[in-house]
Amino acid sequence: xxxxxxxxxxxTSVTLLIGIIVIIQLWLVAAALDALLGGQTAVLVPAAIxxxxxxxxxxxxxRLIVRLDSRVRRGTENDE
Amino acid sequence: xxxxxHDPDAEGDRPGRRPVPRWEEDFPxxxxxxxxxxxxxxxxxxxxxxxxxTLANVAIAFVGLRPKKDRPPATLIExxxxxxxxxxxxxxxxxDQDPCILIRSTTGKFLAFSQVCTHLSCAVVHDPxxxxxxxxxxxxxxxxxxxxxxxxPPTRSLPRIKLEWRDxxxxxxxxxx
Numbered sequence: 279x280x281x282x283x284x285x286x287x288x289x290t291s292v293t294l295l296i297g298i299i300v301i302i303q304l305w306l307v308a309a310a311l312d313a314l315l316g317g318q319t320a321v322l323v324p325a326a327i328x329x330x331x332x333x334x335x336x337x338x339x340x341r342l343i344v345r346l347d348s349r350v351r352r353g354t355e356n357d358e
Numbered sequence: 359x360x361x362x363x364h365d366p367d368a369e370g371d372r373p374g375r376r377p378v379p380r381w382e383e384d385f386p387x388x389x390x391x392x393x394x395x396x397x398x399x400x401x402x403x404x405x406x407x408x409x410x411x412t413l414a415n416v417a418i419a420f421v422g423l424r425p426k427k428d429r430p431p432a433t434l435i436e437x438x439x440x441x442x443x444x445x446x447x448x449x450x451x452x453x454d455q456d457p458c459i460l461i462r463s464t465t466g467k468f469l470a471f472s473q474v475c476t477h478l479s480c481a482v483v484h485d486p487x488x489x490x491x492x493x494x495x496x497x498x499x500x501x502x503x504x505x506x507x508x509x510x511p512p513t514r515s516l517p518r519i520k521l522e523w524r525d526x527x528x529x530x531x532x533x534x535x
Contacts, residue, residue: 289401290397293397293400299408300404300408303411303412306411306415307411307414307415310415310422314422315514316513319423322418322419322422322423323419325415325418325419326412326415326416326418329411329412329415332408332412333409336404336408339401340401340405343398343401347398
């Protein structure tokens with residue numbers, strides 16, 4: 279149960295981090311749309327690249343969660 | 359009936375386990391486990407949202423880099439020469455769905471802009487007293503000479519309509535975003 283409690287804390291932190299990155303991506307989409315309508319096409323590709331980089335970071339964090347999850351499950355099964 | 363004769367304190371006999379009260383046996387909700395699963399699923403959901411936002415950003419970049427269509431054909435602005443200094447005239451360009459405004463500054467120069475406010479698409483009107491185009495919906499204003507936003511919520515300039523004199527007629531010949 280202790281392992282699971284620690285995992286919940288860790289999961290909360292990582293989920294918060296993922297949420298912050300998603301908010302940044304949301305802002306990037308809004309800024310890119312504004313730039314497109316304003317005819318400033320030079321910023322569109324950098325915005326798309328930045329968004330892709332943030333997606334990679336998010337995918338890495340999710341992978342961390344999945345690996346941690348399987349480790350916690352193994353630990354819980356051993357406890358029981 | 360073993361369940362009815364069950365002693366609630368008996369669960370606490372096992373080393374390392376806290377005593378389980380009777381209500382928890384009847385309603386075995388495992389809050390920790392529930393929160394744990396909810397966070398894991400939420401993280402997956404957020405990452406899916408992240409992927410969709412990246413897709414949206416790539417689509418916007420694709421649309422922005424797509425080659426522009428051919429210039430719209432020149433359109434005659436009727437009665438343009440009758441507009442007095444400080445006056446204005448409404449016309450449609452490049453299609454009948456696109457309202458535009460032709461203004462003549464106090465110095466006599468002709469300028470034309472899209473009439474659609476870049477904030478929330480209300481129609482802007484000419485305000486010759488303050489040399490500006492004014493949006494009455496949210497009190498936004500644009501410079502009369504360049505179409506730049508000068509006050510209120512709009513952040514983008516009004517698209518400018520290129521004008522050209524051909525003989526004594528004024529034509530709209532293109533759009534400058």
